[in-house]
Amino acid sequence: MNHNYQPKIVVFTCENSGWLALKHASALGLLIPERVEFIKLPCSGKVDLLYLLKALEKVDGTLVIACQKENCKFLKGNLRAEQRVNRAGKLLKEIGLEEERVRIVYLAANMEHKFAETVQNFYDKIRELGPNRGKVMK
Amino acid sequence: MKMNKRIGVFFCTCQGKVTEKVDYGLVTSEIRKLPQVEYIGESSDLCCQTERELICRKIAEKKLNRIVIVGCVKPKQERQFKELMKEAGANPHLLFLGDILEECCNVHEKGALCTFKALEMTKMAVARADKLEEVHYDKIPVNRTVLVIGGGLAGIETALESAARGFKVILIEKEDKLGGRLSRVNTIFGTDRIPAFLLEDKIAAVTLCSNIEVWTTTRLIDLDGNIGDFTAWLDTNGIVTNINVGALVIATGVQTVFCPVKYGLSISGNIIGLMNFERMLAEGKDFNYKRISMVVGKNTEAYALPFVIAVKNAVLIRKKFDAAVNLFYTNMKVSGDNWEKLYSEARGLGVHFFKFEDELEISLSQGEIAISYEDPFIQGKIPGSYKIVSDYIVFPEELVPAEETEQLTSILKIEIAPSSFMSVDNVHILNESTSRDGIYLVGSCQYPGFVNEIEMSAKIVAQDISRRLNADIVEVELTQPYVDAAKCVVCLTCYRCCPHGAITIEHGEHYKNLYRSAARMNPLACRRCGICAAECPGKAIQMPDYTDDQILAQLEAMEV
Amino acid sequence: MIIAERKPIDEILKFLNKHQKVLVLGCGGCVTVCLAGGETETGILHSQLTMARNKEGRPLDVIEKTVERQCDFEYLAGVRHLVKEVDAVLSLACGIGIQTCAEAFPEKLVWPGVNTKFLGVNLNVGEWAERCQACGHCVLDKTGGICPVARCSKSIFNGPCGGSQGGKCEVSPDTDCAWALIYDRLSRLGEVDSLREIMPVKDWSFSRDGGPRKLVREDLELESGQ
Numbered sequence: 001m002n003h004n005y006q007p008k009i010v011v012f013t014c015e016n017s018g019w020l021a022l023k024h025a026s027a028l029g030l031l032i033p034e035r036v037e038f039i040k041l042p043c044s045g046k047v048d049l050l051y052l053l054k055a056l057e058k059v060d061g062t063l064v065i066a067c068q069k070e071n072c073k074f075l076k077g078n079l080r081a082e083q084r085v086n087r088a089g090k091l092l093k094e095i096g097l098e099e100e101r102v103r104i105v106y107l108a109a110n111m112e113h114k115f116a117e118t119v120q121n122f123y124d125k126i127r128e129l130g131p132n133r134g135k136v137m138k
Numbered sequence: 139m140k141m142n143k144r145i146g147v148f149f150c151t152c153q154g155k156v157t158e159k160v161d162y163g164l165v166t167s168e169i170r171k172l173p174q175v176e177y178i179g180e181s182s183d184l185c186c187q188t189e190r191e192l193i194c195r196k197i198a199e200k201k202l203n204r205i206v207i208v209g210c211v212k213p214k215q216e217r218q219f220k221e222l223m224k225e226a227g228a229n230p231h232l233l234f235l236g237d238i239l240e241e242c243c244n245v246h247e248k249g250a251l252c253t254f255k256a257l258e259m260t261k262m263a264v265a266r267a268d269k270l271e272e273v274h275y276d277k278i279p280v281n282r283t284v285l286v287i288g289g290g291l292a293g294i295e296t297a298l299e300s301a302a303r304g305f306k307v308i309l310i311e312k313e314d315k316l317g318g319r320l321s322r323v324n325t326i327f328g329t330d331r332i333p334a335f336l337l338e339d340k341i342a343a344v345t346l347c348s349n350i351e352v353w354t355t356t357r358l359i360d361l362d363g364n365i366g367d368f369t370a371w372l373d374t375n376g377i378v379t380n381i382n383v384g385a386l387v388i389a390t391g392v393q394t395v396f397c398p399v400k401y402g403l404s405i406s407g408n409i410i411g412l413m414n415f416e417r418m419l420a421e422g423k424d425f426n427y428k429r430i431s432m433v434v435g436k437n438t439e440a441y442a443l444p445f446v447i448a449v450k451n452a453v454l455i456r457k458k459f460d461a462a463v464n465l466f467y468t469n470m471k472v473s474g475d476n477w478e479k480l481y482s483e484a485r486g487l488g489v490h491f492f493k494f495e496d497e498l499e500i501s502l503s504q505g506e507i508a509i510s511y512e513d514p515f516i517q518g519k520i521p522g523s524y525k526i527v528s529d530y531i532v533f534p535e536e537l538v539p540a541e542e543t544e545q546l547t548s549i550l551k552i553e554i555a556p557s558s559f560m561s562v563d564n565v566h567i568l569n570e571s572t573s574r575d576g577i578y579l580v581g582s583c584q585y586p587g588f589v590n591e592i593e594m595s596a597k598i599v600a601q602d603i604s605r606r607l608n609a610d611i612v613e614v615e616l617t618q619p620y621v622d623a624a625k626c627v628v629c630l631t632c633y634r635c636c637p638h639g640a641i642t643i644e645h646g647e648h649y650k651n652l653y654r655s656a657a658r659m660n661p662l663a664c665r666r667c668g669i670c671a672a673e674c675p676g677k678a679i680q681m682p683d684y685t686d687d688q689i690l691a692q693l694e695a696m697e698v
Numbered sequence: 699m700i701i702a703e704r705k706p707i708d709e710i711l712k713f714l715n716k717h718q719k720v721l722v723l724g725c726g727g728c729v730t731v732c733l734a735g736g737e738t739e740t741g742i743l744h745s746q747l748t749m750a751r752n753k754e755g756r757p758l759d760v761i762e763k764t765v766e767r768q769c770d771f772e773y774l775a776g777v778r779h780l781v782k783e784v785d786a787v788l789s790l791a792c793g794i795g796i797q798t799c800a801e802a803f804p805e806k807l808v809w810p811g812v813n814t815k816f817l818g819v820n821l822n823v824g825e826w827a828e829r830c831q832a833c834g835h836c837v838l839d840k841t842g843g844i845c846p847v848a849r850c851s852k853s854i855f856n857g858p859c860g861g862s863q864g865g866k867c868e869v870s871p872d873t874d875c876a877w878a879l880i881y882d883r884l885s886r887l888g889e890v891d892s893l894r895e896i897m898p899v900k901d902w903s904f905s906r907d908g909g910p911r912k913l914v915r916e917d918l919e920l921e922s923g924q
Contacts, residue, residue, distance in 0.1 A: 008698065023212075026240035034251040037262070037696055038241055039689065046668030046684060050738065055693050073564060074667035075553070075637035076572055084672070091742070094707040095750035099839035116245075134749030136697070136757070629731035634823045654768070673823075675736035676726060676764075 007126040009036045011119065013051065014044040016073050018065030020109035030116035033123045044104070045077025052088040052102055057136045061126035063089075063119070064104040071108070078106060081134035097134050100125060143268050144176040146202035147192060147260065150184035150209030152239050155533040159248040160238065160256040168257050174268050176200050184209055185218065194226040204232050204267040208260055210239035229272040231617075231683055236263035257553075258697050265695030277611045278662060280366030281384040283308060284603060287546075288389035290318020292581025292592045294340045296387045299600035301349035305607075308381065309344065310356040310372060316341050318391055319582075322413065324420035326589045327450045328476060357542070359548050361386075364640060364663035365576025366607060385576045385603045388550070388560065390543060392582035394535035401433070401500055401533060408507065411430055412447055412534040419451065425459045429528035431509055435468040435494060440557065443536035443586040445471045449484050455486040464490045464526055466498060466509070492526075499523075500531065507531045537586045550577055551639045559585050570599050574639045575663045576606070606662070617682050618664035619671045623649040623656035625678035632657050632670035632679060640664040699819075700728040700792045701826045702735065702812040704743070707732030710752055710788065713809040714758065717785040722747070722811070723777065723799065724764030725791035732826060734812050743790065743811065768795025774802040781806055817848075834904030834911065841896060842883040847900075849876035855897040872919040 013019045019040050020077045024033070038060075041047060044066030064085055066078035082104050089099035105118050147169055152158045166178050177200045181189045184207065196202065200369075205228070207219055220230035238256050246252045270355035286293045289311030296306045323333045344350050352444070353374055360371035372378045396411040403409050412432070419425075434448045449472070452463045456496045464507075465484075470491070472481045485491065492511060507530070512523045539559045547554050552572040555561035560583050563571045570578045578599045581592045606612075618640075626649075633641045640663035645655040657679070659670065671679040671686075680686060714720055722740050730736030744762045751758035761827045763780060765773045768791035781787060786807040789796040793814040796847030800808040816828040831848040837855075838845055847853045851869040861868030865878040902908075 003599050008696075010693065010696070014203065022245075023240055024586055026244040029244055031247065032245040034255050035885075037258070039692060041668065042681070042684060043667040046672050046681065048672040048686065048738075049747065050741045051689055051693070053742060054690055057745060057748060058693065058696060058698050074665060074669065075563070076635075077637070077667050077669055080635065080673070091707070091746050092749075094619075094748060095711075096753060097749065098245070132489075133753040136748060136752050498795065555865070625737065627724070627726055627736070629729045629733075630820070631823055675733045675738045677737040678728045 006033075007123065007125065007129075007131070008058070008062060009046050009061045009119075009123055009126060010055040011032075011036060011038050011057050011063045011065060012041055012044070012047050013038055013041050013065045014067055014077070015042055017067040017107055017109050018044075018115065021065070021107060021112050021115035024110065024112035025116045028112060030112060032048065032116055032119050036119060036123060043072070043074050043077040044081035045072070045074060045082045047084055049088055053084065053091070054089075056092070056101060056119045056132065056134065060129070060132040060135070061101045061122060063101075063102075063122050065118070066104055066106050066114070068106045068108050078104075092134075093095060095134065097132065098129050100129065143174045143204055144195060144200065144202050144207060145172075145174045145204040145264055145267055146177040146179070146193075146200060147175055147208065147264060148184060149178070149180040149444045151180070151182045152205065152210050153182055156209065156239050156243050156256075159243045159246070159252050160531065161253045164253055165257045165260055172261070172264055174204075175264060176202060177565050185215065190218075191220050193222060197226040197228060198257070199688065203228065204234075204270055206234050206236060206260070206263045206267045208236045208238050208256075208263065211235040211237040231273040231276075232267075232270050234263050234267040234270060236260055243349065254697075256628075258695075261697075262692045262695045265694040266688050269685065269691045271682065271685065273615060273617055273682045275613050275615050276661065278366065279611050280607050280609075280640045280662070281368075281382050282306065282607050282610060283381070283383045284385050284387060285310070285358075285368070285370055285381070285383040286387045286389060287425045287581070288318065288540075288581075289316035289352070289354070290389060290392055290581065291320045291337070291340070291589065292583075292587075292596060293318070293387070293389035294337075294344055294389065295390060295593055295596035296578075296580050296599055297350050298340065298347065299596050300341055300387075300603060301347050303600055303604040305349065305600075307350045308353060308383065309350055310353045310358065311520075312355065312357045314354050316344065316352065316354070316551065317549045321430075322591070324416045325337040325450065327446055327584055328588075328590060348366055358546065358549060361551075364574075364642070364660040366612070366662050368576065379665075384607045385578065386550070387578045387580055387599055387603075388545065388546070388572075388583050389580045390540040390583045392537050392559075393540050395538055396533070396535045396680070398533060401498070403500060403502060404525045406502065408505065408530045409502075410530055410532050412444060412451075412532055414535075415530075415532045416447065416451060419454060425455055425458060425461045425530075428530060429462045430455060430532060431464040431466065431507065431526065431528040433466045433498060433500075433509075434534055435466060435498070439469060440470070441537055441586045442474060442477075442625050443537065443588070446474070446477060446480070446588070448532070448534065449477075449480050449489075452489040453480065453487055454486045456484070456489055462490070462528070463488075464492060464509075464528065466492045466511070468494060475590075505529075536583075539583065543583070550574070552577060555584075557585065559583060568598070568602060570595050570602070573637055575665070576603075577643055612662070614661045616661055617666055618659040619666075619668060619679050619681040621656045621658060622678045622680070623651050625676045626651060626653075626656040627676050627678075628653050628655050628657065629675060630657075631673050631675055632659075634675045635669055637669065638663060638665050638669070641670060699731055699817070700794070701732045701815045701818045701828075702729050702792050703815055704734050704739065704790070704812050705810065707750065708747060710743075710747070710809070710811060714747070714786065714788065717758070717807075719759035719761070719775070719778055719784045720747075720785045721787045721790050722760055722762045723768065723791070724762070725768040725789075725795050726764055727791070727793075727795070729791055729812060730764075732820065733824070735792075739822055740764050740790055741790075760808065768792075769798050770799065771802050774799060778803070779833065785809040795854070832905075833900075833902070835901060837897075840892070840895075841880045842889065844876055844880045844883060846880065847877050849874070849879070855900055 072078040085104040088102045093099040223230040246446045283306045286297045286309045297309045356374040359373045362369045368383045495514045509526045510523045553561040563573045581594045640660045644658045649656045671681045721917045723742045724740035740762045744760045788809045789799045789813045790811040817830040818828045862875040867873040867875045
């Protein structure tokens, strides 16, 4: 494995949990890898399957950060997000890519340490997997 | 009308905090190359007044129609810059904020990568800003009638509070008179008011109030529409009428089921339910020289109500009669206002408290009740069990939702909680709200409640209704998802997925598709989660500020 | 409504193996409603195909488009210029749309992207059930609005058979016995006596047994009036 390899990751965050956790992590100066982009959504339920796939055409992994189960501000948003993430994983697996490249994590706004840790772990995991072979080079 | 995109990018160094790690010179020189970017400004503090005025001037001078602010973004700043857009005469939704300080500088170490990330974030922000669309306000006529279901204390109280705020109220009750369960209560803890008189006063106030219409022997059988415009079908003794209302308040309360079988006992005159016991006291039954045992324990611990009623009545008996009172409990819940005091008072008056852990052995012979009981504190030290004999045994009844609660929730399209009572939407927002806007829960239909809690809830709900329906025509920002009728195949996917029942299928010649219909997100009832937009199989639904175009453009602008 | 399901990606990739540029053509009709081939699914397949072929190092150029209905030639005519640009068309419409597509573009290979399952009802999001077999001669008047042709595993006309147990079909415990449903419904309506009448053998000539079917209504045909 190339030791200089740095994966690129897109993180979709719910503005009621992940987004706030990011702000708190930032206030504490917790470090997050540079090659991670955050996109805020009003609810994880807004995550479109197409967003996940379009992102994966360019990057090595996508992470969805949703509110804790049974604690979605909109009742079922995080559950719908989970279903879409699962389907995205299945679609990747079907074409011989690693389904681990897309993942959903549930956390609360006040879990900034868990947030930083989750992003780092996911980053490390993707780093281990190596470059996304389905990526469209541009 | 398509206008050329003229984007203005304003960088803020946040008093040098950003430039400590990021080289703005490099970022701006790259951003300047983007064709849509018309103006680039830099400042050490965009939040200060002179800078704000400068932005306003530049918007006018350079005819900027999309603004990107790069710096730090807290909710306060977001509000401020939206205000600023309004001051500058631009639509506040043509603004995109990139949080370089918090998402880049604070979480990365200083270095080339950090500047690169800042550049990338700015590029993504510009790409997104390029696709931003205006969002306007609309004026929506609303009905300002409140339908209150249930004529108990909660219903009456909400009706009075709503009427006091100028609303017309229709109060329906399935029985032939108002009053509900409070009429069976002897005393109310925490107040000297006598329930019967209290109710009498409230009912008199309802009858006198010209804004309140009372419909007895009436139930809700069907419901259509959303907040501000519900149509409710009411059945009064078989005659069905439909009325238009703006909000609904559910106050259907609780019912009690007495089942001594659970304790291995059958129905008998000296086995009494707690509420029934209270009623006996109200009716003046003589308990002199009697021994009374109350059991508040296993299976009745879900709610605080039985504890308080039991202790309250134990105190009452000790004060009024020469009687012995034993209270068996597993956990004593006295966690409310003045409840601890009540408990101490009971102890002081000589009520015997017995803690038990597992099962109590209760047997009935020759009209006497014997309870075999093992004290968990001295267990092992003194072997064997005690036997306590009494004349009456009192259990709390099971507290279950009122009859027809399940039917009612399916009519209202709201959720049932695991407790089988109606489910509150999110306790962090409003304790009385359901998953659908304009439908509220007051009183014991949510969980068995106390009089003071119910009075408070009634006020809160009346206040929230008057906030939402503050005039005959309310102004609302159309940030709810919208539907492109040409793409909508009215498949009902969004309608079925909406957790708030805010979507309706509308028909009309102006819908330019095969079906002459399309889904519509009610701007008052929609809570802006965007689930529908992500579910739509025809990509017909877009959510303002989060359209697919915007998010995909942002992804497109990302470096690989 | 016609219910379809997307074909496994392996199958689709095999179809497109030799192509460099394809048009993924969605349909805004039934397959959008049953979440199998609308604009969203077209986009998803587009993305999946692109990634799959990139992985193999043989990039595939994908164009996506969704037309109103693929079972009408006029709507397909709207994409004729796009079709000229590609090696093949992958149609996400039902079997009818795919065939119409093949007929409309005789010079191009047209590949099926979905399996057309049945004519059915949408019970809930993600749940569909068969309701009609288009047998051409409706008997719902005699069976309380529940079709024994489509919903009885054996399509028998004087049921139930001996395999009906507790309202379920012997073929699968998940399937309701159509005749149990018919009996229950008619008895609720007080019409159960109508079942005493023995139904005659069904005339299957209206169905597939008469060969491929065609419907012509002279009162509506444009040419016949002239």
